[in-house]
Amino acid sequence: MRAAVVTDTKFEITDLPTPSPGPGQVLISVSRCGICGSDLHARTHADEMADLAAATGYDHFMRSDQSVVLGHEFSGAILEYGPGCRKRWKAGTPVVALPIVRHGKQPHLVGLSTAAPGGYAEQVVVQESMTMPVPNGLSAEHAALTEPMAVAWHAVRRGKVGKGQTAFVIGCGPIGLAVISMLKAAGVRTVVASEFSPRRRELATACGADVVVDPATESPWTAAPKGRINGVTDILGLGFDTMERLRRVPNLPWWYIFRLAHTLNAGPAGPVIFECVGVPGIIDQILTAAPPLSRVVVVGVCMETDRFQPALAINKEIELRFVLGYDPGEFRDTLHMLAEGQVDPTPLITGTVGLAGVENAFTALGNPEQHAKIVVDPSNSAVTPV
Template sequence: MRAVVCANGELSVETLPALRPGAGQVLLNVLRCGICGSDLHARTHCDELADLFALTGFDTMMRSNQRVVMGHEFCGEVVEYGPATRRRWKPGTPVVAMPMLRHGRDPYPTGLSQQASGGYAEQVLVQECMTFPVRNGLSADHAALTEPMAVAWHAVRKGRVTSRRTAFVIGCGPVGLAVIALLKTSGVRTVIASDFSPRRRELAASCGADIVIDPAVAAPWDFDPTQRHNAVDTLNLGFDIMQRLRRIPNLPWWWMFRALHTFDLGPSGPVVFECVGAPGVIDDIIAVCPPRSRIVVVGVCMQPDRLRPALAINKEVELRFALGYDPGEFRDTLHMLAEGKVNATPLITGTVGLDGVNTAFTTLTSPDQHAKILVDPHSTATTPLPYAT
């Protein structure tokens, strides 16, 4: 089969031996595969990424001296089953799968490991138990977005944006755009997006952002329609409440504060989704966000970073980190796409063939034109073609 191989930071199209499904595995013909920002990082910084994952006990990520077929955002059609499978779907059935492959008891990340060949190829192997049929005639283009949209759905669920809170999305690359779309799908009233790139701001509006800000011109926090408060406001509120409550004799006023904590009814800031992944961004957000904000870190920063914990403590900022998704979130994301509950079309800005993946990687280093480029293994395009909806 033809595939794009990454070795020592270089991409090349090669003819490789045909894949054979092992126990519990299914062989797919790849229909589409998205190029992810993590692929761009892994191409040149995979050793750093592997070292980081090794600290968590997961020591199977690709290394620069290995030859790896990348690509983990794919849609394909069933070709052949390996042993110990239930053969759930007929050959030709379009499916998506969580990009993890297991050999025995050892799991490997598809497209980011030498032991799990990825979707920048004519074929890919998947685990049957982690595979889901594409429904309602959903196109292969949109089905291939299941994986990155599931990442965003997991982050949105971690954010737990209530009706009283505004959501801010800092950084409108592919992850930020997906977060915007799913925030609106989940019913969030006000989503404020911020990015320096005019093209990305345009795409953010197309994904449903209610307010789109150029941070070089204005601070996004100034556009929050909910009532803002600072540390002094919070203290004065405490004084005012206590003055009123203690006028009432024998009132167990402390029960009210217990209720406020139990039901999270006290003053709160917005929920901020950090989707940039660059050093200094988290600390910058902590410095300027309102008190009691919740920050969900979705962007992957590969360099050491610096935080001022005392500043976050003084504001009682809540910091959460989001990685990946679970099988239920992956399935639910596919169904939201298939049922038209989320509009992912603005994310796709181009398509390319296997011979154009190297050019696509270079193109995606600039934010001014493309967001998500899909790879069509059957296309002869060597440069990204504009996506036709």
């Protein structure tokens, strides 16, 4: 099979033996494969990423001197089953799969391990138990975006955003745009997006953001509708006002009202902020500017040491969450949200290349004014994104 293989940051289009599916695995033909920011990082910072993965207990992340087929955002069609499969779907059935396989008891990340070649190829091996048929005639191009959109759906779910809360999205690269799309799919009424790039601000609007600002000229915090909690004094004032009202009722055990509010999580709350930039200093900027009682969900992957002031977050009682990936249920639900038209990923896709165009696509993705998401079509001959 033909594949785009990266070794020491350099891509080469080469013929590899057709993969053979092992026990419980399926060979699929690749229809489309998206290029992810993780792929861009892995190409140039594989060793740092491998060290980080090893520190968290995963020892099989690719190294820079290894030859690897990248690509973990793919859709395809059933070709062949390995031994021990239940053979749930007939040959040719369009499918997507979580990009993880298991050799024995050892998991491997598809497209980020030498033991699990990825989707920048004509075929890829997936785990049958992690494979799902594409419903409702969803296009191969949109089905391939199940994986990155599932990342965004997981972040939105972990953010626990109420429909009436304001959600801020800081950074409108591909993952920020996906988060905006999923927030609107979840029914969040006010989404404020902040992005320096004019092109990405256009895409944020296309994805459904209600307010889009250039942080070079306007603060996202002042562009949003004012909430009742904008400073620490607002929290103290709310406490006084609440106690004064409760104390007006004779013999009222007012502390039970507080206990009920605690049980129902019905107290005052700030906005939910999604950090989708992933560079040093952003978390500190958010903690400095965010209103009290905010929840900050860190989606952007910063590969460098960062620093912020814990006391600032403590004084505002800001909740800080970090998110990664998704679970199989979120992956399945994302696929069906795409197939049923609850979320439209069209604005994210800004170009397509063939295998020979992968290196050019990586270069093009370095310019935020050109592209957001480029997909690879192994049957396409394009060498520049079209």
